[in-house]
Amino acid sequence: MMEKHYYTSLTRNMTLIVIVVSFTPLILIAGLIGYYFETSYREKVMQHLHELVEKHQQLINSFLDEKLSYIKVLADSYTYDELTDESFLQNKLVILQNAYSGVFVDLGVVNSAGVQISYAGSLKLLNADYSKAEWFREAIKRDYYLTDVFLGIRRTPHFIISVKKRRGDTEWLLRATIDFVAFNSLVEQIHIGETGSAFIVNSAGELQTRPATELAPNITSLLSRTSWARMGAAESAKPVASSIEEVKTSSSGSNAASGIIKSQNRNIIYILMPLKSGEWTLVYQQDQADAFSEINRARVIALAIFTFGCLAIVLVALFISQKVVGHIQKADLEKEMMNEQVIEAGKLASIGELAAGIAHEINNPVAIMVEEAGWMGDLLEEEELQESENVDEFRRSLKQISLQGVRCKEITHKLLSFARKTDPVHHQVQVNDTIEEILSICKERSKFSNIRVQTELDQYLPLISASPTELQQVFMNLINNAIDAIGSGGGLLEIRSRVDGDKVVVDIADTGYGISKNVMARIFDPFFTTKPVGKGTGLGLSICYGIIKKLGGNLTVDSSVGLGTTFHVNIPIHAETS
Amino acid sequence: MGLEILIVDDEVEFAEAFAERLRLRGFTAHIANSGEQALGIVDQGAVKVMVLDLKMPGMDGLEVLRRVKKSHPEVEVIILSGHGSEMDDAYGRNLGAFAYLRKPADIGDILEAVKRAEKLLASRAV
Numbered sequence A: 001m002m003e004k005h006y007y008t009s010l011t012r013n014m015t016l017i018v019i020v021v022s023f024t025p026l027i028l029i030a031g032l033i034g035y036y037f038e039t040s041y042r043e044k045v046m047q048h049l050h051e052l053v054e055k056h057q058q059l060i061n062s063f064l065d066e067k068l069s070y071i072k073v074l075a076d077s078y079t080y081d082e083l084t085d086e087s088f089l090q091n092k093l094v095i096l097q098n099a100y101s102g103v104f105v106d107l108g109v110v111n112s113a114g115v116q117i118s119y120a121g122s123l124k125l126l127n128a129d130y131s132k133a134e135w136f137r138e139a140i141k142r143d144y145y146l147t148d149v150f151l152g153i154r155r156t157p158h159f160i161i162s163v164k165k166r167r168g169d170t171e172w173l174l175r176a177t178i179d180f181v182a183f184n185s186l187v188e189q190i191h192i193g194e195t196g197s198a199f200i201v202n203s204a205g206e207l208q209t210r211p212a213t214e215l216a217p218n219i220t221s222l223l224s225r226t227s228w229a230r231m232g233a234a235e236s237a238k239p240v241a242s243s244i245e246e247v248k249t250s251s252s253g254s255n256a257a258s259g260i261i262k263s264q265n266r267n268i269i270y271i272l273m274p275l276k277s278g279e280w281t282l283v284y285q286q287d288q289a290d291a292f293s294e295i296n297r298a299r300v301i302a303l304a305i306f307t308f309g310c311l312a313i314v315l316v317a318l319f320i321s322q323k324v325v326g327h328i329q330k331a332d333l334e335k336e337m338m339n340e341q342v343i344e345a346g347k348l349a350s351i352g353e354l355a356a357g358i359a360h361e362i363n364n365p366v367a368i369m370v371e372e373a374g375w376m377g378d379l380l381e382e383e384e385l386q387e388s389e390n391v392d393e394f395r396r397s398l399k400q401i402s403l404q405g406v407r408c409k410e411i412t413h414k415l416l417s418f419a420r421k422t423d424p425v426h427h428q429v430q431v432n433d434t435i436e437e438i439l440s441i442c443k444e445r446s447k448f449s450n451i452r453v454q455t456e457l458d459q460y461l462p463l464i465s466a467s468p469t470e471l472q473q474v475f476m477n478l479i480n481n482a483i484d485a486i487g488s489g490g491g492l493l494e495i496r497s498r499v500d501g502d503k504v505v506v507d508i509a510d511t512g513y514g515i516s517k518n519v520m521a522r523i524f525d526p527f528f529t530t531k532p533v534g535k536g537t538g539l540g541l542s543i544c545y546g547i548i549k550k551l552g553g554n555l556t557v558d559s560s561v562g563l564g565t566t567f568h569v570n571i572p573i574h575a576e577t578s
Numbered sequence B: 001m002g003l004e005i006l007i008v009d010d011e012v013e014f015a016e017a018f019a020e021r022l023r024l025r026g027f028t029a030h031i032a033n034s035g036e037q038a039l040g041i042v043d044q045g046a047v048k049v050m051v052l053d054l055k056m057p058g059m060d061g062l063e064v065l066r067r068v069k070k071s072h073p074e075v076e077v078i079i080l081s082g083h084g085s086e087m088d089d090a091y092g093r094n095l096g097a098f099a100y101l102r103k104p105a106d107i108g109d110i111l112e113a114v115k116r117a118e119k120l121l122a123s124r125a126v
Helices: A004-077 A080-084 A085-100 A136-139 A180-188 A219-223 A293-382 A391-419 A432-448 A467-487 A540-550 B013-023 B035-043 B062-070 B084-093 B107-125
Strands: A104-111 A115-122 A144-146 A158-167 A170-179 A196-203 A243-254 A254-265 A265-275 A282-289 A427-429 A452-458 A464-466 A492-500 A503-508 A554-560 A564-572 B006-008 B028-032 B049-052 B075-081 B099-101
Touching: A004 A144, A004 A158, A004 A170, A004 A180, A004 A254, A004 A265, A004 A282, A004 A293, A080 A085, A080 A115, A085 A104, A085 A115, A085 B035, A104 A282, A136 A158, A136 A170, A144 A467, A158 A180, A170 A180, A180 A196, A180 A391, A254 A293, A293 A391, A293 B013, A391 B107, A427 A432, A427 A467, A432 A452, A432 A467, A432 A492, A432 A503, A432 A564, A467 A492, A467 A503, A467 A540, A467 A564, A503 B049, A540 A554, A540 A564, A540 B062, B006 B035, B028 B035, B035 B062, B049 B062, B049 B107, B075 B107, B099 B107
Parallel strands: A452 A492, B006 B028, B006 B049, B049 B075, B075 B099
Antiparallel strands: A104 A115, A104 A170, A144 A158, A158 A170, A196 A282, A243 A254, A254 A265, A265 A282, A427 A464, A492 A503, A503 A564, A554 A564
16 A cells, blocks of 8 residues: 555655746746836836936026027127116116016126116116125126026025126126026926936035025035046035935036935935036936836736745646646556456455365265265165164165265356356346346245345346356355355345446345455355355455356345345446357 | 167266266166277267266367268267366367267256257158
8 A cells, every 4th residue: 555655745746846946937037027028127217317408408507508698699789888777777677578588687797896887677776885795896896797596685596697797997787687486497307206306506515506405415515526526615514415326327428427325214315417517416316216117017017926935836737736646546446456456356266266176176086986886875775785783884884874975066067166267148138037037046045034125226227248147156156155144033134136337236235244355355256155164155246246246246245244235246238248 | 778878077086977877767778988988989980979078188179060960970079078168169169069068967968868869860761
């Protein structure tokens, strides 16, 4: 018997092999494709952001250049006298405001002493003194100047474009205020996803526009990475804050710096680009999770598919291996049973041949013995021996010899019929008739033992092809056995015939003492008997078994000790003619 | 002079005892211990009934039966053998034996067969 352990380990091995074979390529492909996809997607996103920021950089630069050039044109086109005429200046402001609504807040002319000697605009800034203002000090040194955003006198954020002109020995400035709101809107347009936004800082890291989202901390340390802003911010940005952990930085020449920094458990993508020849920096920042939200979503979906796939593989592997091993187990069992049957058949055949030989060899000496005894009996009848006082004793003894001879003959005849190879002729037989016939023979015996016989015969039972004498032998044996099993105490003998599929089945059930387990194992073995010596040859059931097997049928037993035994005779309706 | 019976059997003791018993019952019994011997005796023409064993060394019973039935079809043959399958063979091939008896047979059964054969012979003679 194969151990259970063998099948469990077989199941386990099959499951593992299926899982490993399926998982390995799945994991490799998923990993490889995932890696390449993610890498290229990230590059694409970064590239896209770069382009976007670059476009705005150009836009802002051109905005500033354009505004500056207008002021330049204004300063170049008109004389100091014309521009100091307030109505003229007002006229020019209106033209500019019409052309660029809301960009130019006011215009003014400032002399070298820092006093605004001419002004056009909504505020009353005529004669305002800028001599102390930082922008003025810077502006007076250069031909043109763009200030950082500051509050100034008017206390609203703005910045100033100024162009320096010379009249005689004195210098004067044409100054225009650019509205912060108009400028801010340029940058505010850059808004991507939920956290992507842009803003402008000066070289000291001070905001020049309003950021739409929370600022990445420590802008100055970021600025220190750029080539253009490093000089101006060098003093303030020296301590690179330890809270910023660099993840990745890439820099494309002096035009841009980009990378990913870690801050407050968020990875933030940043892109820095110079504005205004490096005085300002356009900063774009976005949470990495936001920028790569698509890929994160794809990753979640892929992971879900992967997990479900793995789960399905495991389940299928388990299911299939269990099923296959079940089949193997069944096949093994069948093979084992087949082997047992083959051995059983072989055993029966060899015993059969042996038995035939023995029977024949014994028959001759027994025949001689019986004959000699008969001869002696004949001689005893002669008159001169009649006088002998022991003549009766002789007669009894001779009778006993021939009686035992007959007993020997019975045994050998059974042996011979057991071993008989050649088939007696087959006929179409109605099994019910055979049963009735045998029952009529056994009627006296069963009545004597107080046995009630019940039959339940299927009247539509089909005919089968078999030797009638052999069938008689089978039922005779089985019914006799049943009667013997019930004994003299009385009981019930039930005989049922029925059709089951392509077989005729006869059940012979008795309420006898049953068959114990160790007897059951040998019940069809020749010469095995539980009857007392001289009562049974031990061949009855093995002969029945042989006959039924020869018909292509089967003989089986159910028995429980103390309750009774049922023999099932299965005979195929269409026996193969072998 | 009783009915002439030939007993063919390689077991000498059996043949002798059986012959004696037949003689006691008024038959004229001859003995042959081999097939060849049996054919020789039959050829003499006196034998009417033959009691034949099947399994013998040399020419076996079936061969004897076949030859006797060919040369002397009037002789009735009673098969008396200890071997089941050869008995089946003889029966199956329908070689014309008059009766089949199994060893060891009761003398009564044999006598009954012999008497039936005698009756048949008598009816044929008429």
